[in-house]
Amino acid sequence: MTYGRSSGFCIDPIEKKPLNHYLPGTPVLSFGTAGCNLACKFCQNWDISKSHEMDTLAAQAGPHDIARAAARYQCRSVAYTYNDPVIFHEYAIDVAQACHEQGIGNIAVTAGYVCAEPRAEFFQYMDAANIDLKAFSQRFYKKLCGGDFQPVLETLEYLLKETSVWTEITTLLIPGENDSDAELDQLSSWIVDHLGVQVPLHFSAFHPSWKMLDYPSTSVQSLQRAREIAMRNGLRYVYTGNVYNPQGDTTFCHVCGEPVIERNGYTLTGWALDSSAHCRHCHTPLAGVFEATAGDWGNRRLAIAINE
Numbered sequence: 001m002t003y004g005r006s007s008g009f010c011i012d013p014i015e016k017k018p019l020n021h022y023l024p025g026t027p028v029l030s031f032g033t034a035g036c037n038l039a040c041k042f043c044q045n046w047d048i049s050k051s052h053e054m055d056t057l058a059a060q061a062g063p064h065d066i067a068r069a070a071a072r073y074q075c076r077s078v079a080y081t082y083n084d085p086v087i088f089h090e091y092a093i094d095v096a097q098a099c100h101e102q103g104i105g106n107i108a109v110t111a112g113y114v115c116a117e118p119r120a121e122f123f124q125y126m127d128a129a130n131i132d133l134k135a136f137s138q139r140f141y142k143k144l145c146g147g148d149f150q151p152v153l154e155t156l157e158y159l160l161k162e163t164s165v166w167t168e169i170t171t172l173l174i175p176g177e178n179d180s181d182a183e184l185d186q187l188s189s190w191i192v193d194h195l196g197v198q199v200p201l202h203f204s205a206f207h208p209s210w211k212m213l214d215y216p217s218t219s220v221q222s223l224q225r226a227r228e229i230a231m232r233n234g235l236r237y238v239y240t241g242n243v244y245n246p247q248g249d250t251t252f253c254h255v256c257g258e259p260v261i262e263r264n265g266y267t268l269t270g271w272a273l274d275s276s277a278h279c280r281h282c283h284t285p286l287a288g289v290f291e292a293t294a295g296d297w298g299n300r301r302l303a304i305a306i307n308e
C-alpha cells in the first residue's frame, strides 16, 4: 500500500541520522512512508509510524524519481528513515538500486527488528546504517516497544561480522527505563565484546512524546555519564545527541586524543584529518567512510517535492 508513496522528502545533514563517521558534512535525501513493526510508546514520529491513513502519504515518487532528485540536489546518499524501512522493504530496495546506478549511497535508519532472510536481502543494498539499540533488556522491548530484544542484537552482529555496511548505533536514554549505570555498562560492554571498539555509539536525549508525556527529558549530565561509562569500557567514539554538549559532538583521535572532527550541532566547525582520513596530529586512521575533504552542507533542512 505504501509502495511509491512517501510522507515527504527532506534534505538533511548526514549528522542528523545520526552518522558521524560516514561522509561528514554531506547532504542526505531522507524519506519514509507510514506504519512500523514496533509500537514504541516514546516514538517521536508517531504521526507517521502509527498512521493507517493514506492521506499521510501525500508525496508520490518512483525509485528513479528519487535517485534523480538526489543527484540533482548533489546528495551523496539517500536515507530510509522516519518510520522503519524494513516496513517498506521492496520500495526501499528498488530506490536503493536506482541510487547505486547514479553513484549515490544508501543509508538505513532502523530499529533492526527483522528476520534473518529479509535482513540479508535488505542490507545488501545499504552502504551505511544507524541501528537503534533501544535498551539492553527484553523487559524494555516488550513493555515499551511491543517487540523483542534478541533480533536486534542479531542484526548488529550480522552487520558487523558479515557485511561491509558502515554501522553506528543510537540509544535514546529514557530516565528510569534504560539509563541505569548497570544497564549502560552491559550495553557498552556487549558492543565492545561482540562488535568492536570502533563502532560509534550515540546516546541521545529523550523528550516527552506520544504516550510518554509524563516522563522528564534526559539531562545533559545523564548523557555525559552514559558516555563516560561506554568510553571506560573501551568504546572509542561515543557521542551525545539532542542536547548542546560540544564535547559529546566532537570526534577525538583515539590515540593522541586531539579533536579531529568538531561540530556545533550538525555543523562541522573543525577538521583535522588528512585526505586519507588520518589524524593530522599523529597520523592514526579514523574508522569510517570519508572523502578527501569535509562536506559543507551545515545545519540546513530543505523540504523538497520530487515530481515538480
Ligand code: SF4
Pocket: 036, 037, 038, 039, 040, 042, 043, 044, 045, 046, 049, 082, 083, 084, 111, 145
Ligand atoms: S521503531 Fe522507530 S518509528 Fe517505529 S515505533 Fe519505534 S520509534 Fe517509532
